[in-house]
Amino acid sequence: MKKNATIFLLLSCVYSFGQMVHKRKLSMLGSPFEITVVARDTIEANKYIDLSVSEVKRIENEISDWIPTTLISQVNQNAGIKPVKVTPEVFELVERALKISELTSGAFDISYASMDKIWKFDGSMKEMPTEEAIKKSVAKIGYKKIILDKKEKTIFLKESGMKLGLGGIGQGYIADKVEELLFLKGCKSGIVNVSGDINAWGKQPDGKLWSVGIVNPLNKNKVFATFPLEDSAVETSGSYEKYVVFNGKRYSHIIDPRTGYPASGVVSVSVFAKKTEIADALATGIFVLGIDVGLDLVNQLKGIGCIIVDDKGAVHVSKNIDIEKYNK
Numbered sequence: 001m002k003k004n005a006t007i008f009l010l011l012s013c014v015y016s017f018g019q020m021v022h023k024r025k026l027s028m029l030g031s032p033f034e035i036t037v038v039a040r041d042t043i044e045a046n047k048y049i050d051l052s053v054s055e056v057k058r059i060e061n062e063i064s065d066w067i068p069t070t071l072i073s074q075v076n077q078n079a080g081i082k083p084v085k086v087t088p089e090v091f092e093l094v095e096r097a098l099k100i101s102e103l104t105s106g107a108f109d110i111s112y113a114s115m116d117k118i119w120k121f122d123g124s125m126k127e128m129p130t131e132e133a134i135k136k137s138v139a140k141i142g143y144k145k146i147i148l149d150k151k152e153k154t155i156f157l158k159e160s161g162m163k164l165g166l167g168g169i170g171q172g173y174i175a176d177k178v179e180e181l182l183f184l185k186g187c188k189s190g191i192v193n194v195s196g197d198i199n200a201w202g203k204q205p206d207g208k209l210w211s212v213g214i215v216n217p218l219n220k221n222k223v224f225a226t227f228p229l230e231d232s233a234v235e236t237s238g239s240y241e242k243y244v245v246f247n248g249k250r251y252s253h254i255i256d257p258r259t260g261y262p263a264s265g266v267v268s269v270s271v272f273a274k275k276t277e278i279a280d281a282l283a284t285g286i287f288v289l290g291i292d293v294g295l296d297l298v299n300q301l302k303g304i305g306c307i308i309v310d311d312k313g314a315v316h317v318s319k320n321i322d323i324e325k326y327n328k
Contacts, residue, residue, distance in 0.1 A: 019038050020038070020039065020040075020041070020045070020205065021036060021037075021038055021204065021205060022037050022038075022039055022045030022046075022049070023035070023036045023037075024049045026053065028053070028056050028057075028060075028194075029060060029170075029174070029194065029195070030066075031194065031195035032193075032195050033056065033195070034191075034192075034193040035049050035052045035053075035178070035190070035191070035193070036190050036192075037049060037182065037187050037190040038187070038188070038189035038190060038202065038204070039187065048182050048185065048187045051181060051182060051185060052181070052182065052192065055174075055177055055178050055181050056174055056178065056194075059170075059173070059174050059177060060174075062087065062089065062090055063090060063093065063166045063170050064170075065113055065163065065164060065165045065166065065167075071084065071086045071087065071090050072090065072164055072166060075155045075156075076113075076157070076162070076163045076164055078156075079157035079159065079160055079161060079162040079163065080157065080159050080160030080161070080162070081160070083147070083149060083154035083155065083156035084154060084155055084156070085153055085154050086153055086154070086155055087153070088153060090155075091150075091153045091155065093166065093169070093170075093173055093277075094110065094146070094148065094166075095148060095150075096169075097110045097143075097166070097169050097281065098143055098148070100169070100278075100281040100282065100285060101143040102143075103285070103297070104282070104285030104286075104288070104289060104297070105258075105289075106142075106143060106257065106258045107256065107258065107284075107285040107286075107289045108168060108169075108257075108281050108282070108284050108285035108288070109142070109143045109257040110143065110146070110164050110165060110166055110168065110169065111140070111142060111145065111146060111157070111162055111163065111164060111165075111257070112141060112165060112168070112255070112257040113163040113165030114138075114140035114141050114162045114163045115137055115138055115140075115141060115255065115257065115260070116133075116136065116137035116138075117137075118133050118134065118137045118260075119244070119251075119255065119262060120244075121242040121243065121244060121253045125244050127246070128246050134259070134260040134261060135260060137260045138258070138259065138260040140159055140161045140162050140163075141162075141257045145157065145159055145162060146158075146162075168280065168281055168284045169277055169280050169281040171194040171197045171276075171280060172194075172197045172233070172275070172277040172278070172279060172281065173276070173277040173280075174192075174194055174197075175192040175193075175194045175197045175198070175199040175233065175276040175277075176233070176275055176276050176277050178192045179192055179199045179201050179276075188201075189201060189202025189203055189204070190202065191210055192276075196235060196236050196237075197233070197235045197276050197279070197280050198212060198229070198233060198234050198276065199232075199276040200212075200229035200230075200231070200232065201231050209228040209229060209230050210228070210229045211226050211227060211228045211229060212226070212227055212229060212234055213225070213226045213227075214226075214227065214236075214270055214307060216313055216315065217238055217267050217268050217309060218267060218309070218313040219313065225307070225323055225326040226326055227272070227326050232272065232273065232274050233274065233276035233278075233279045234270060234271065234272050234273075234279060235270070235271055235276060235280045235283045236268055236269065236270040236283065237254065237268065237283040237284050237287050238267060238269075239252030239253055239254055239263070239266070239268070239287070244262075249264060250264060250265075250311050251263075251264055252264065252266070252267075252287070254284065254287050254288060255288075256288045257288075263287050263288045264311070265290055265291065265310055265311055266287055266290060266291065266308055266309070266310055266311065267309050267310065267311050268309045269283045269286045269287045269294070269306065269307070269308050269309075270283070270306065270307040270308075271283040271286065271304065271305070271306050272304065272305035272321075273304050273305075274303055279304075282298075282304065282306075285297075286298065286306060286308070291308050291310060291316050294306065294308060295308065295316060295317075295318055298318040299318055299319045299320075304318070304320075305317075305318050305321045306318040307321060307323070
């Protein structure tokens, strides 16, 4: 699921004490990919960045549902036929995704890829789909129909036509794995930004924490809050560029997998967490759940913060975020 990020990385310096900030922008996973590392020189920085690229490609070839040879594609190809044995890495990622589905009462669901694409957000839609078509479009979706065998490490989709798509959690997982690998290889500070899934670790060369600016998507020229990231992550899901309006109501491109109707009332959700994977999955789920239910959920989760911008431009925050403290 492509996200429209309302996050800006803020760098306070590029050189201090023999350490420099090096950045490379790429296009990977069908999205913008940016890696920032602190290193002694260009040679060391390029080594770290090249490792990042290799790790992204490795994971993509395990979990992408667009590449026909991946394990996830094999699971999809065998929907309703037989279980497919996968690696512990893929099994555990799917297992964690199902836990987020439980937590969000199905608002986040990796079987969303089974959905019939009846909604168009390219300007071609002139009227709402029928109630019957909407109901039929999500008939194959249902995380409870994903059967995991922990002992055999197999995944089975109970119904023919079901399909897994890890876009709502996979990019966050990749950001976490890149950070983990680089830290292990000696890179003590950096940022991975996978299309708005941001994982930051360590500090800038001048000793300051990395920081991100959050903007209101309905007023993109102004950063309304700047937050330090201390070995943590943030992810923003937004619908401010892809939506349709029928009878005066705004419908986003993020579809509720339980009903087939687009989420409404929200234009962006930013989630702060220790792991990008969690922030990624929760942002999608909260977007679907809406302001009140979404914030109520976040307020019960330790170490999770959330900022929601509604379709009127109003900003709503979870209890553990002091928006005034970080106001620009």
